[in-house]
Amino acid sequence: MSQRLVVVGGGAAGMSAASAARRVDPALEIVVLEAGGYSAYGMCGLPYFLSGTVARADALVAYPPAFFREKRRLDLRLQTRATRLEPDKHVIHYREDGREHRLGYHRLIVAAGGSPSLPPIPGIDNDHVFTVRTLEDAISLRSLLDAGHVGRALVIGAGYIGLEMAEALVQRGVVVTVAEELPRVMPNLDPPIAALVEEEVRRQGVDLRLGSRVDAIRSTDDGLDALIDGQVVPVDAVVVAAGVRPAASVAAAAGAITGPGGALLVDDSMRTSLPDVLAAGDCIAPYHRVLGRPAFVPLGPAANKTGRVAGTVAAGGEATFPGVVGTAVVKVFDLAVARTGLTLAEAEAEGMHAVATDALGRSRAKYYPGAGPVSVRLVHESGGRLLGAQLVGSGEGVAKRIDVVAVALQAGFSIEDLLALDLSYAPPYAPVYEPILLAAQAATTSARDAAVPA
Amino acid sequence: MSQRLVVVGGGAAGMSAASAARRVDPALEIVVLEAGGYSAYGMCGLPYFLSGTVARADALVAYPPAFFREKRRLDLRLQTRATRLEPDKHVIHYREDGREHRLGYHRLIVAAGGSPSLPPIPGIDNDHVFTVRTLEDAISLRSLLDAGHVGRALVIGAGYIGLEMAEALVQRGVVVTVAEELPRVMPNLDPPIAALVEEEVRRQGVDLRLGSRVDAIRSTDDGLDALIDGQVVPVDAVVVAAGVRPAASVAAAAGAITGPGGALLVDDSMRTSLPDVLAAGDCIAPYHRVLGRPAFVPLGPAANKTGRVAGTVAAGGEATFPGVVGTAVVKVFDLAVARTGLTLAEAEAEGMHAVATDALGRSRAKYYPGAGPVSVRLVHESGGRLLGAQLVGSGEGVAKRIDVVAVALQAGFSIEDLLALDLSYAPPYAPVYEPILLAAQAATTSARDAAVPA
Known part of the structure; x- marks a missing residue:
């Protein structure tokens, strides 16, 4: 009887894992559960789709689902969200079409990626507030832009994603305000280097507000009012780019040991602390070679590489990931x-x-x-x-x-x-x-x- | 009484050496003997001056002679060619204004650079045949180009300098033939990679003749006739780019040990086999870290670095050059x-x-x-x-x-x-x-x- 591998997540890490597993074991049954409607797209390309630099959303899709299903014989299930893990029983629960299902596995790979952090701002659940973490998010926002409905926008957060979003919106002719709680842009740079970036952002006409709090977002007759440091700023859309957290909750709730930032801890073959459960991508804390310990640095290349290692190992092959240096x-x-x-x-x-x-x-x-x-x-x-x-x-x-x-x-x-x-x-x-x-x-x-x- | 350092050559290596020596010893007497009329210019920029990408020759000069003479207190003598070395007597002979002179030294640095190889082709001494190794060469050729006197040109040699020259000439609207004895371009690349370069050169309209011999260059009433594989090709100018040899003859004639390509052998502090004689730049064979032995790879960055080491050591400081990898x-x-x-x-x-x-x-x-x-x-x-x-x-x-x-x-x-x-x-x-x-x-x-x- 063939063994079954279940991969949770159809992004860069998940599809790398599933593909690597298929290469190692042609007979393995491989099920991929992807919460969204797309798999294997270039998430880092979303700002360039918004800006129009990339004309069509499907250009971001590396391979269509049919490729994975037919060429790689992966049972890729979209709109299917994993909800609960029972590691002792080797069962994963998931939600599809509004109903709960259960699925047994021999090996499981958690590659659920990251979730955008949502600051507790009243009104952040407004329809015109976007987190641009998925292709669906980006398509929605782009429709609004294409329809000419966004004249002014607020970006919450001046980390690298916030600044990419600001650039994309400026390229679309949008008047952009960026509000950042910290006194500077890009907290992952030292202040003198961040200052050079800040200068460029201002030079491009962005209304950059550092050390600023967004207190509320309110619907108005013709858009939104953002309340920033007590001042009302009318905008047509808000983009939240306030950081990313590892989507590790299902595995963590089942007892998987987590580390920095709540990310899953893995060994150098991507095994978690749970039996037969591996993990890869933005939901893990890979080994950082300069720190000499795990660190949460969710970036694309490591997602691909750790996915490949997890898939190879889960299918019975050998592979190790030596870690990152945070490039x-x-x-x-x-x-x-x-x-x-x-x-x-x-x-x-x-x-x-x-x-x-x-x-x-x-x-x-x-x-x-x-x-x-x-x-x-x-x-x-x-x-x-x-x-x-x-x-x-x-x-x-x-x-x-x-x-x-x-x-x-x-x-x-x-x-x-x-x-x-x-x-x-x-x-x-x-x-x-x-x-x-x-x-x-x-x-x-x-x-x-x-x-x-x- | 102050010590005297004589540096033979005022190019990248020589001026780096002299400047480094000055930093180490403010009291040292430092004489630089440069055969040409310019010092410290960017030799690698000559093709871009010819093409017009760099408008003026003086843009290539990193610092004018007055800077070295006044700010660094170097006795920089142009149009001064070293002719003979007597290492036992610590004397260097040189020619200036048509007369022989002698100069004693405590330490000597040979940084005479490289000389263009001249294939034994009848007529190669024609006025309209250029080697573009010095700024004077480039200025002469550029004058001809600026005057509109070059409609067709022949480049002898398809190494990297020959191809840079071909590009520069094409940018000036010149119809260019490149003749190369080897069956391919860029002998320092493997054939499959060289083939990609060959394709690009042809795509740009260059008449590239591989496995070709130039048998003679003859003056005609209105230009030159190049005889290539028995065929007469009328041109207005010829550029010879048939390789570079180390300008090591003065030191070699005095008994300095040479190695690959006739370049001077040095230790990791740039000392030659002659007492108190150091060397740097294109006339030496630096240690090649992958080969594990000296190799003749005349390139700009190593000229600067070995010059700095030679100057530091000659002035009594400590420095070593760990070698190149041939980048x-x-x-x-x-x-x-x-x-x-x-x-x-x-x-x-x-x-x-x-x-x-x-x-x-x-x-x-x-x-x-x-x-x-x-x-x-x-x-x-x-x-x-x-x-x-x-x-x-x-x-x-x-x-x-x-x-x-x-x-x-x-x-x-x-x-x-x-x-x-x-x-x-x-x-x-x-x-x-x-x-x-x-x-x-x-x-x-x-x-x-x-x-x-x-």
Whole structure:
């Protein structure tokens, strides 16, 4: 009798898991329970669908359901939400067409993704308040935009998703207010780097309100009134981008051990603490190689990779996931903003003896047209071990430079090792001294200078 | 009495050396002997000055001579060519204003750069035959172009400089023929990657003649006749880009030990075999970390770095240069072409058990506008140690991706380590699976598949 694998979640992690399992075991019965109406779409592309940069929603769908059902023989069930897990009985309960069902499994993979955090603001359940976490959400908001019904909008949250949303709305001609409770944008960057992003957002005409509270959202005759710090701001739509929490509640309620941010803890083969239950994607806390412990950093590449590992292992194969270093890049209007490893604030919160060195380089040879500034911050143990980097600049060529540091972090490099790097040079693409090397040079110099009085 | 340092060569390596020496020892007498009329200019920018992308020659000059003379107190002497070295007497001979002079030194740094190879073609000494190795060369050729005197041109050599020259000339509206003795372009790439470059060069309308010999260049009434494979090709100018040799003859004649390609051998502090004589830049063979021995790879970043080390050490400081991995990138019309480490051919020539894995990725998320193909070749020990990579694609974002592999080579990574990399992702800048990771995946799969019958 064939074994049955049930995968909860049909996003990047879930479909990677199901596909990997199929490769390992052609005979396995594989059921995928997806709560929404779409599977395997590029969630990170939603802002570009809203902005119109991506014309049609189906362009975001990597493969249609028929592909998975026919080519990969996956029993993919949409509009099917897992509700309760009985690990001892090896049974998962789910809701479909308004009714509860139960399904036995030999192995289960929880790949339910993340849920948008909803601040407890009166009126946040209004129809014109959107969380853009699913393709359905984005299609609804885009319809409103296409119909010309959104002249003004409020974005709640100035993290990277909030700023992507602000950019998308500005591109649609919408007058945008962004309200953020913290005194700055992008809390996952150190303040001097975040300040560069803030400047760009304001330069693009966004009404950015930092240290601001949204107290209420109220329906009016022709839209909404948002109450921000006691001031009434009339808008046509609200986008909530106040962070993401792991969708781990079903597994956690069944006793699965959770860690940072409430995400599921897994071993390096993606096994949870529950027997025959694995997990992958945004609902887990993967091992962070610089922190040396699990961390909740929900990002696309790790969702794909952990999904593949979970599927391989669940089907009887062998695979491990060595962890993340926290690499991310985001486009904020004309800037590429990237980070990897730890910020100074994160390193200090961890009790590390860290310092930061800032340097300003260029994206190309000085004399080559289009050369722009590249700001680099290296975080390190006073000239010793490298802990992280942040990078801001304009142009496509800037974005991927963070990967140099991501590799160096994986290798456990010191600042000295970084200085020795043999990086590519040609006037159209780089200056002869790469911005990261300039920063490394500054880090050794300042470490040396700092060492004199000590 | 103050000590005297003499630096032979005022290019990237020489001026880096002199500047570093000044930082270490404010009292040192520093004389720089530069054969040409310019110092410290961006030699790699010459093609972009020819094309008009860089409007004025002085934009290529990083700092004018007055800066070095006044701010850094360097005795910079232009039009001054070193002719003979007497290491036992600590004397360097040089020619200035047609006369021989001698100058004593305590330390000497040879940073004379590279000389263009001149194939023994009758007529190659014609006035309208150019080697574009110095700013003077480029200014002469550009004058001819600006005056509208170049309608057709021949480039001899299809290495990276030859192709940069071809691009520059095409941008000036010149009809360009490129003649290359080898059966393919860019001998420092493996054939499948070189083929992509060849295709682009032809697509741009260049008359590319591979496996071709230029037998003679003759003056005619209104220009030149190039005799190529027995066929007469009338042109207005010829650019020779047939490779570069280390300008090591003065030091070599004095007994300095040379290595690959006739380049000077140095230790990791840039000391040659001659007492008190150091060397840096394109005239040395730096240590190649993948080969595990010195190699002649004349490139800008190493010239700057080895210059800095030589200057620091010559002035009494401490510094070492850990070597190169052979990273380079070049723009060939609409393609970025990059390499690092060893090609398959180079690894095989070294007796290594190497294989190559090719993969085709994309530069951005599939649905994001402007996503283009990125071809990656990884060279590795059959799924084990990484030996090198080659990469071709369009767009600025492609160029710097080679640096990921450059870092991995320095770290001694295996294909497995590469697979574990946590690289940045955002739809405008990258696909969720980076092209290099796709290639690494293919490398393990093929290694695994290959392992089955064994």
